Amino acid sequence: MSMLGYILVFFILAGLSGSVIWGLWWALRGGQFSNFAAGATSIFDDEEPQGYATDAFPPAKDENKSEEMK
Amino acid sequence: MSSLNIDMQRGVVGDQLDPDSMARVLDQRQQASQRALIDASCKVPVLLFYGSAVFWLLIGTVLALISSIKLHSPNFLTHEAWLTFGRVRPAHLDVVAFGWASMAGLGTSLWLMCRLCRVPLKWPGMVVGAAVLWNVGVLSGTAGVLAGQSSGIEWIEYPFYATFMLFVAFALVAVWGLMTFGRRQPGHVYVSQWYLFGSMFWFPWVYITVQLLTNTPLMVKGTPQESIHWWFGHNVLGVFFTPMGLAAIYYLIPKVIGRPIYSYYLSILGFWSLALFYNWAGAHHLVGGPVPAWLVTVSAVGSMMMFIPVITTALNHHMTTYKHFGVLRYSPTLRFVVFGAMAYTIVSFQGSLMSLRIFNEPFHFTHHTIAHAHLGLYGFYTMVMFGAMYYVMPRLTGHEWSSARLIRVHFWTVAIGIALMFVTLSIGGMIQGFELHQSRQGLGDLMRQHTQTDGLVSGSINALSDFFGGFKAKQDQPIPFLAVVRDTIPWLWIRSGTGILIFIGHMAFAWLVLANLLGRGERRTGPTLFHTDADGYRRSLEV
Numbered sequence: 001m002s003m004l005g006y007i008l009v010f011f012i013l014a015g016l017s018g019s020v021i022w023g024l025w026w027a028l029r030g031g032q033f034s035n036f037a038a039g040a041t042s043i044f045d046d047e048e049p050q051g052y053a054t055d056a057f058p059p060a061k062d063e064n065k066s067e068e069m070k
Numbered sequence: 071m072s073s074l075n076i077d078m079q080r081g082v083v084g085d086q087l088d089p090d091s092m093a094r095v096l097d098q099r100q101q102a103s104q105r106a107l108i109d110a111s112c113k114v115p116v117l118l119f120y121g122s123a124v125f126w127l128l129i130g131t132v133l134a135l136i137s138s139i140k141l142h143s144p145n146f147l148t149h150e151a152w153l154t155f156g157r158v159r160p161a162h163l164d165v166v167a168f169g170w171a172s173m174a175g176l177g178t179s180l181w182l183m184c185r186l187c188r189v190p191l192k193w194p195g196m197v198v199g200a201a202v203l204w205n206v207g208v209l210s211g212t213a214g215v216l217a218g219q220s221s222g223i224e225w226i227e228y229p230f231y232a233t234f235m236l237f238v239a240f241a242l243v244a245v246w247g248l249m250t251f252g253r254r255q256p257g258h259v260y261v262s263q264w265y266l267f268g269s270m271f272w273f274p275w276v277y278i279t280v281q282l283l284t285n286t287p288l289m290v291k292g293t294p295q296e297s298i299h300w301w302f303g304h305n306v307l308g309v310f311f312t313p314m315g316l317a318a319i320y321y322l323i324p325k326v327i328g329r330p331i332y333s334y335y336l337s338i339l340g341f342w343s344l345a346l347f348y349n350w351a352g353a354h355h356l357v358g359g360p361v362p363a364w365l366v367t368v369s370a371v372g373s374m375m376m377f378i379p380v381i382t383t384a385l386n387h388h389m390t391t392y393k394h395f396g397v398l399r400y401s402p403t404l405r406f407v408v409f410g411a412m413a414y415t416i417v418s419f420q421g422s423l424m425s426l427r428i429f430n431e432p433f434h435f436t437h438h439t440i441a442h443a444h445l446g447l448y449g450f451y452t453m454v455m456f457g458a459m460y461y462v463m464p465r466l467t468g469h470e471w472s473s474a475r476l477i478r479v480h481f482w483t484v485a486i487g488i489a490l491m492f493v494t495l496s497i498g499g500m501i502q503g504f505e506l507h508q509s510r511q512g513l514g515d516l517m518r519q520h521t522q523t524d525g526l527v528s529g530s531i532n533a534l535s536d537f538f539g540g541f542k543a544k545q546d547q548p549i550p551f552l553a554v555v556r557d558t559i560p561w562l563w564i565r566s567g568t569g570i571l572i573f574i575g576h577m578a579f580a581w582l583v584l585a586n587l588l589g590r591g592e593r594r595t596g597p598t599l600f601h602t603d604a605d606g607y608r609r610s611l612e613v
Contacts, residue, residue: 005288012279019271020345032259033338040334042258043186043325047105055326055401055461057474058591 104188111190112181113466115197117587119177120459122205124583126169129212131573133162138569142562152216160227161215167225167306168236169208171447173201174455175314176243179266181462182321183247186263187254191246200242207235223284223295225303230285237277244270261337265317268345272309276302293360297353304352307446312348312414315451316340316383318458319411323390326404326461327397332389333382340382347375354425357434366427373425380418387411402477406457409485413449417442432507437558437565438499445492448572453484456579463583469591476578483575491568498561505554 027033044050137159139146147153184191191197211232214220220227228236247270251263280302282288283295290298324331331337350372353365391397391408398405420442423429433439460477464470471477524532585591 002288005283005290008282008288009279012275016272016275016349019275023267023345024342027259027264030259035258036334036338039258039260039338040324040330042260043321044328044330048325050328050330052328053326053397053401054328055403057400057402057477058470058472059474 107190108184109465111194112184115194116177116181117466118198118201119173123170123173124580126165127576128580130162130166130170131576133158135569137162138566142559157216160220161212164227165212178318178458179314182262183250183266186260187250189253197246200239203235204239207232223299225306226280233281241274244274261341262317262321264341265313269310269313276305300355301352308348311451315454318454319407322403322407322461326401327394332386336382336386340379344379347372357427357430370425373422376422384415403457403461405481406453410450410454413445417445417450432503436499436502437495441492441495441499449488463586467586469586469589469593471582472585472591476582480575480578483571487568487571491565494561494564498558502558505549
C-alpha cells in the first residue's frame with residue numbers, strides 16, 4: 001500500500017473512532033443520560049398513549065360486512 | 071376523563087370545558103395535525119423505497135433459488151454464462167443487500183427519524199431522486215455482475231459506476247436524515263434515533279473507504295485487501311443493517327404493546343457498547359489466514375465484547391414483551407419484530423463464539439457460515455423490516471392491509487422457512503466441517519470412549535477437547551473431497567425446499583404491498599392511529 005493509502009486509512013479510522021467519542025461527549029454534555037424514565041416514555045403522547053396498542057390484524061371481511069350492516 | 075365531544079374537523083368540543091381540558095384537547099389536535107404532516111411529507115419517498123425494496127426482494131429470491139438449486143444440481147441452467155453460479159450467487163447477495171435490505175431500511179429510517187424528531191421531511195423530492203438513483207445503481211450493478219464485471223470481492227461485487235451511484239444516493243438520504251435530526255423538536259433523543267444517527271453517519275464513511283481502497287488507483291492487493299474487505303463486510307452488518315434493525319425494534323415493540331422499554335438505561339448502554347466494539351469484529355473472518363495473529367486476536371476480543379450490547383438488547387426485548395406475548399396473536403408487526411429480535415440474540419451469540427479460533431477452524435468455509443449469515447440478514451433484519459413495513463405502510467397510504475390470512479401465510483412460510491434453513495445448513499455445515507478436517511468421529515463417540523476410560527467429568531472434558539481442539543489428530547483415514555461434497559447434498563436439497571417456502575411468503579407479501587398501494591384495504595378515518603377495541607386484544611394488554 002502506498003503512503004497516501006496509509007495516511008487515508010489513518011484519517012478515516014481516526015475520524016470514525018473520533019465520531020463515536022464526540023457523540024458520547026455531546027450526549028453527556030446535553031443531559032441525554034440524566035433522566036432515563038422520561039426518555040423511555042418519550043415515544044408516547046396523548047394521541048398514542050401508554051397502555052394502548054397501536055397495531056392489529058385487519059378485521060376479517062365478514063366482520064367488515066357485519067359492521068357495514070349495522 | 072371528562073366526556074368531551076370532539077370534532078377534529080371543526081374543532082367543536084363540549085360546551086362545558088375547563089381550561090385544562092381545553093389545553094389538552096388543543097394539544098391533542100396539534101399532535102394529530104403534526105403527525106399527519108409528518109406522514110404526508112414522508113409518504114412518497116418512503117413508499118417509493120418500500121415498493122422498490124419489495125421488487126428487489128422478489129428478484130433476489132429468484133436468484134437465491136437458482137443459486138441454491140445449482141449447489142445440488144450443478145447442470146441446472148448452465149447454457150448461458152450469466153446464469154452460472156459464479157455470477158448468479160453474487161448477484162443474489164447484492165440484490166438482497168443493496169436492493170431489498172438497504173431500501174427497506176432507508177425507508178423505515180426516514181419515517182422513524184421524522185416521527186421521533188417530530189418534524190416533517192423537508193424537500194422530499196430530493197429523497198425521491200435519491201431513491202431513483204439508488205434503483206438505477208442496483209439495476210446497473212446487478213446487470214454488471216451478471217455480465218461478468220464483478221470485482222470478485224464479496225459484498226462489493228458491483229462495478230465502480232454502480233457503487234458511485236449508490237454512494238451519492240445514500241449520501242443524499244443520510245444528509246436528509248441528519249438534517250431532520252438537526253431540526254428536531256427540543257427534548258430527549260430516543261435510543262432509536264441514536265441507532266439511526268449511527269447508521270446514517272458511519273455507513274458512507276465505511277463504504278467510501280472500501281471503495282477507495284479496492285476500486286481506485288489507491289487499490290491495495292493481497293493480504294491488506296482481505297483485511298479491508300472483511301472490515302467492510304462485517305461493518306455492513308454491524309454499522310448499517312444492525313443499527314437500522316435495532317432502531318425499528320426499540321420503537322416498534324414498546325409502541326405496539328403500549329408500554330415503555332423495560333430498561334432504558336440498558337438500551338443506551340447497548341448502543342454505546344455496539345458503537346465502540348462492533349467496528350473491531352471484521353478480521354475474525356480471517357482466522358487461519360495469512361494475516362498477523364494480533365489482528366485476528368484483537369478482532370476476536372472485539373467480537374467477545376459484543377456480548378455486552380447483545381445481552382443488554384436481548385434482556386430489554388424479552389422483558390419488555392414479557393407477560394404481553396398474547397399481543398402476538400393480534401399484531402402482525404409484533405410477530406415479525408419479536409421473531410427478528412429473538413433471531414438477533416441467537417445470531418449474535420453464535421457470531422461472537424464463531425470468532426474464537428476453536429469454533430472458527432472447523433466451521434469456516436462450510437455451510438454453517440451460510441446458515442449464520444442467513445439468520446442474521448434474514449431471520450433478524452429482514453423479519454424486523456417486514457414488521458416495520460406492516461406498521462408504517464397503512465399510516466402512509468391511509469388503508470388497512472387487505473387480508474389477514476395472507477399476512478399469516480407470509481409470516482408462517484418465512485418463519486418456518488428461515489428456521490428450517492438455519493437448522494439444516496448448520497447441521498450440514500458441521501458435518502462438512504468435521505469431514506473436511508478428516509475426522510469421522512462425532513462428539514457422541516468421543517464421549518463414550520473418554521468417559522469409559524477417564525470417568526464422567528474428566529472424560530467429558532477430554533472428549534470436548536478432542537472434538538473441538540484435537541480433531542486434526544483424529545485422522546484415522548482421509549475422506550476424499552468429493553465424498554464430503556456428496557454428504558452435503560441432502561442438506562442442500564432441504565435448503566432449496568426452504569427457499570421455495572420463503573418465496574411463497576414473499577409472493578404473499580408482494581401482493582399485500584401492491585394491494586395496499588392500490589388502496590385495496592379498508593379506508594381508515596384516523597390516518598395515524600390504529601387503536602383496536604377487540605376484547606381479546608385489550609385483555610392481552612392487561613395481563
